[in-house]
Amino acid sequence: MSLLPFLDRSHTIAKPGFSRWMVPPAALCIHLCIGQAYALSVFNLPMTKLLGITQSTPADWRLTDLGWIFSIAMFFLGTSAAVFGRWVEEGGPRRAMFTAGCCWALGFIVSALGVYAHNLWIVYLGYGFFGGLGLGIGYISPVSTLIKWFPDRPGMATGMAIMGFGGGAFIASPLSVWLMAKFSTPTHVGVAEAFIVMGCIYFCFMMVGAAIVRIPAPGWKPEGYTPPVVAQKLITKNDVYVYDALKTPQFWLIWWVLCLNVTAGIGVLGQASAMSQEMFPGHVTPVAAAGFVGLLSLFNMMGRFFWASTSDYIGRKNTYFCFFVIGFVLYCTVPHAGSIGSVALFVLCFLVIISMYGGGFATVPAYLRDMFGTRYVGAIHGWLITAWSAAGIFGPVLVNYIRQYQIDNGVPKAQAYNTTMYIMAGLLVIGFICNFLIKAVHHRFHMKPDHEAELAQAQVAAAGEPAGA
């Protein structure tokens, strides 16, 4: 018997008359909150002036030390998504969303204590560890539920949720600035108070998501939907157990596909402001560069929905082929845009590139569902998130170090990014090859009927109901 029975999977089964369109808002409640992670940098500068208030003192935190908060959170995002993936899948979406909400809010409250006590280790523990757990569990919590509700449009459904993660920063960024301004005084920077308020708001928001989420009743299918009779080569009707999926070459090929697509995008996203100003000195001002970053975030969010929805029509493999081919052409075009001084071409190239970066995230759950079935897709997706963590290290390192190497060797700043662009294009070629090599999963990995029955019985027993009820 569970301590909080209303969180059990059995209590979240939808009653007749429930609309499946209630599930995307539930997922968005989670993703819009955890998407705040993209806007964490808003707090960086104020946190370097907690003691000095108007300017940093030697006792204040350094920007480099604050950068670790995000890195730790990203590390625990990947780790928790992988470790808790199976627990999320078997425990149901409500329990996972509730846990994610608690961890995420706790992260903010503990971080506020760390800011108040001026102890950075407490902030690492708060936002980095607890927040990272909330990020990982929250990110994967609605994925398989949405796929089950939308078997006819799985890409669109997961794209909608993952779009929320991209959109979370839009809300968090102005909200954070407004809250800090509200709580700051001539002798105090309002970071701790802003953290507390945001923790409370996010907790309430995520609890609403946990309350309204439902899973479909066994055997449910959308009205008028008939599963395709003719078997499609790359869409399985069988399920693969999470740990068996990790033994397949397909999982690791998709891992590299995601990692390379994200590496190419994430490095640019982090350096977009500096890159635009250095490639077009005198043409792009810091204010305009900030506008460019905002536009990139918008296309990152819209790309998630657009490309994931498109994948329902053209197939996942073809969608990734689009990312790699179009991405290759655009990365090769960027140095040309710099050499002819065309800001418009430069902006256009990166807007499309970043839309495909977001699209890569949003299309991958449906790709996994096609390859490994719906049963453990959330857990398998959890393991795949480690590709994001790895790309989070590769991408910025590649862009920063190559740029520095070029400048140290006398290359003008305006041309220092050219080699990086060609390297990114090269990474996309490798991604194309990995995607090309993806074939249907061998039937020896498919779950056997007796194994499925055994698992179902275990789940029923865990829910405290008699088997066959």
Next chain:
Amino acid sequence: MAANTQQDSSMTLKLVLAWGFVGIPLAWGVIQTLINAMKLFQ
């Protein structure tokens, strides 16, 4: 029949509330971002 109609309108109301709950903050954030992004073209 009447019970079904009542159930339908109740679900429609829930849908409007749920989508409004997530859509309004998101739209506000997007508008704020667009206002900032316009500086790129000024």
